[in-house]
Amino acid sequence: MSTPADGAAYWLRWQVFVCGALIAVPTALAAALLPRLRRSVAPLRATDLWLPCWPRLHPGCLLGYRAFALAAAAALLVRDIVPHGPRVFFFYTQWTFLLVTIYFAVATAISAHGCWSYSKKSLRKTDEYGDVENRDLSTSISGERKNDEKDKMASYYEQIANEKRAAFWGRCMQIIYQGSASNTFICTKFTAFKTLTVCCYVVLNLSNFFQVTDGMHSVNAVLLLIDTLLNNMPFPWYRIAFFVFWSCSYVTFQWVIHASGALSWWPYPFLDLASPGAPLWYLAMAVAHVPCFSAYWLVVKAKRAYFPRMFPQAYVRTS
Structure with missing residues (x-):
């Protein structure tokens, strides 16, 4: 079987043109969705980036989790780079x-700024929020008092609904969040049971957190899913x-380094254009993006649909 190092003959195969089309068409379709970003009905608010979806949870808790996730992800990444070098980024x-x-780096920084802003709010708003948080919500409270409490919660969230829209870094954070969340599903080669097993292993063996076998394939999904359960960020389908x-950038990167002769082997065999079945593999990977993104989108949709019913006093949907 020929390799990219064999020269022009490799790149003149019919598979190259078909696979190139399978890269270009999804890219064009994705570009067609970009105008939808400006017509968004529910624009991203600055508070959506750092305020938890749980009114009783202090924003500092989300900040603390994101700082922990950043440290964990960075340590695991460094642990992989040190022995193998930059070539790990061929994968x-x-x-x-x-x-x-x-x-998590951007989210931690924005959460820190949000917590700082939160601490600077007027005493009136702080007291009002504290009154909502500290009220007794036991089942013995009368229906009238519960309704009053719900009204105060709604009043608080009406206030933040008028907050300014997210700025440049906030929009970047949402883009990275949605891209990385979807990617964790397409990268993870474990079943749901396997992922649950890894979660249990991490909880029971926290000291060995960075020794999890194939950790990168599942730890990233676990970290992002926990963040999703805590944050209040929207997840629009477009x-x-x-x-x-x-994904198209990664494949293009692979083509470029192979065409330049910098790499003579393919990190993933199904990317090899010399195989007659390469177009089928490229098509399968292109199609796989839809269920992978949809799976995470459904997780967020289920959270927003069912959490208000399951935890009516603890969870408030704001967007």
Whole structure:
């Protein structure tokens, strides 16, 4: 079987043109979704980036979790780079894990700024929120008092609904969040049971957190799923465009380094264009982006649909 190092003959195969089309078409379709970003009905608010979806949970808790996730992701990434060097970034898994690490870095910084802003709020708003948090919500409270409490919760969230829209870094954070979340599903080669097993292992063996076998394939998903359960960020379907851009960028990167002769082997055999079945593999990977993104989108949708019913006094949907 020929390799990219064999020269022009490799790149003149019919598979190259078909696979190139399978990269170009999804990229064009993703680009067609970009105008939808400006027509968004529910624009991203600055408070969505750092305020938890649980009114009783102090924003500092989300900040603390994100700082922990950043440290964990960075340590795991460094642990992989030190013995193997930069060549680990020939693999899509490391690309994705780097993106997850960047997300938690940006999210930690924005959460820290949000907590600082939160501490500077007027005494009136702080007292009002504290009154909502500290009220007794036991089942013995009368229905009238519960309704009054719900009204105060709604009043508080009406206040933050008028907050300014997210700025440049906030929008970048949402883009990275949605791209990395979807990527964790396409990268993870474990079943749900396997992922649950890894979660249990991490909880029971916290001291060995960085010794989890194939940790990058599942730890990134675990870290992001926990963040999703805590944060209040929207997850619009049309942002699948950035997920597609990320994957197409990786494949383009592989083509470029192979065409330049910098690499003579393919990190993933199904990317090898010399195989007659390469177009089928490329098509399968392109199609796989839809269920992977949809799976995470459904997780967020289920959270927003069922949590208000399951935890009516503890969870408030704001967008």
